Amino acid sequence: DQQVKQNSPSLSVQEGRISILNCDYTNSMFDYFLWYKKYPAEGPTFLISISSIKDKNEDGRFTVFLNKSAKHLSLHIVPSQPGDSAVYFCAATGSARQLTFGSGTQLTVLP
Amino acid sequence: DTAVSQTPKYLVTQMGNDKSIKCEQNLGHDTMYWYKQDSKKFLKIMFSYNNKELIINETVPNRFSPKSPDKAHLNLHINSLELGDSAVYFCASSPQARVYGYTFGSGTRLTVV
Numbered sequence: 001d002q003q004v005k006q007n008s009p010s011l012s013v014q015e016g017r018i019s020i021l022n023c024d025y026t027n028s029m030f031d032y033f034l035w036y037k038k039y040p041a042e043g044p045t046f047l048i049s050i051s052s053i054k055d056k057n058e059d060g061r062f063t064v065f066l067n068k069s070a071k072h073l074s075l076h077i078v079p080s081q082p083g084d085s086a087v088y089f090c091a092a093t094g095s096a097r098q099l100t101f102g103s104g105t106q107l108t109v110l111p
Numbered sequence: 112d113t114a115v116s117q118t119p120k121y122l123v124t125q126m127g128n129d130k131s132i133k134c135e136q137n138l139g140h141d142t143m144y145w146y147k148q149d150s151k152k153f154l155k156i157m158f159s160y161n162n163k164e165l166i167i168n169e170t171v172p173n174r175f176s177p178k179s180p181d182k183a184h185l186n187l188h189i190n191s192l193e194l195g196d197s198a199v200y201f202c203a204s205s206p207q208a209r210v211y212g213y214t215f216g217s218g219t220r221l222t223v224v
Contacts, residue, residue: 002153009152034212043115043201043215044154089154091212097142097205098167099213101154 003027004092006102014110019077021105023090026071030092034099035064035075038087047088048075080109114138117202117216124192125224132187132219134202141206142166143185144213145177148199157200160185192223 005024013019025033031052036044050057050064050073057064063076077084090102115136124130136143144167145157158177159167165177174190189196199220203213 036212036215041120041217043203043217044213045215046212049212087152096167097161097207098156098159100156101146103152 002103003030004090004100004102006088006090006105008105009103010106010108012108012110013080015082016079019075019080019084019107019109021075021077021088021090021107023073023075023102024071025073025092027092027094027100028071029094030100031095032093033064033066033073034091034093035062036089036091036101038089038104044089077107080107082109082111085109115202115204115214115216117200117219119219120217121220121222123222123224126192126194128192129188129190130192130221131189132200132202132221134185134187134216136183136202136204136214138204138206138214140204140214141182142204143179143182144203144205145185145187146201146203146215147171148201148218150198154201158185158187189221192221194223197221197223 034049035047037047038044066073087104089104091099142161144159146154160179176188178186199218201218202216205213
């Protein structure tokens with residue numbers, strides 16, 4: 001029962017271009033969404049989040065978009081840099097203090 | 112000054128053994144968690160402790176037992192290890208997961224042979 005899905009296990013993008021990572025969820029009780037970034041042999045680190053009352057949140061090169069009707073969110077990275085190469089996890093939470101994670105997308109930014 | 116530290120980082124052990132993984136956080140967070148990253152790369156919650164009290168206990172085998180001696184520590188003890196227990200185990204803490212998100216440790220790669 002995968003309540004948070006990241007259907008693309010990998011994505012390759014040229015340096016300087018936009019990276020778009022997608023995430024879908026099924027639980028309509030989720031009301032807060034987060035993106036985490038993970039390098040090899042390290043734990044995930046918080047990147048950016050969005051509340052369900054918003055449809056966009058921006059932080060520097062990173063923007064998260066939320067489409068509640070489609071139960072879809074996306075992370076845009078512009079411009080992409082080689083240091084952005086990592087696994088990106090989408091996560092969601094509702095009233096319980098528990099994050100439900102997707103399976104991650106490996107982003108590779110090519111120089 | 113590591114915020115959430117786990118030990119050991121790597122653990123190789125034989126089937127049937129009992130092992131423990133330790134976790135400590137120096138962030139003053141109220142809640143600590145254990146997550147398991149399986150072969151399909153999903154991060155799945157196992158346990159959560161809030162101020163030394165268990166508040167989430169997902170369906171995991173009772174061979175897994177969390178122990179929280181105080182708010183800053185959450186250890187994971189595993190009895191009678193099985194091949195399927197091989198995974199990466201992450202400890203995390205949060206003041207309030209809903210808003211602030213988690214701070215993760217660097218993970219413990221457990222290999223059962």
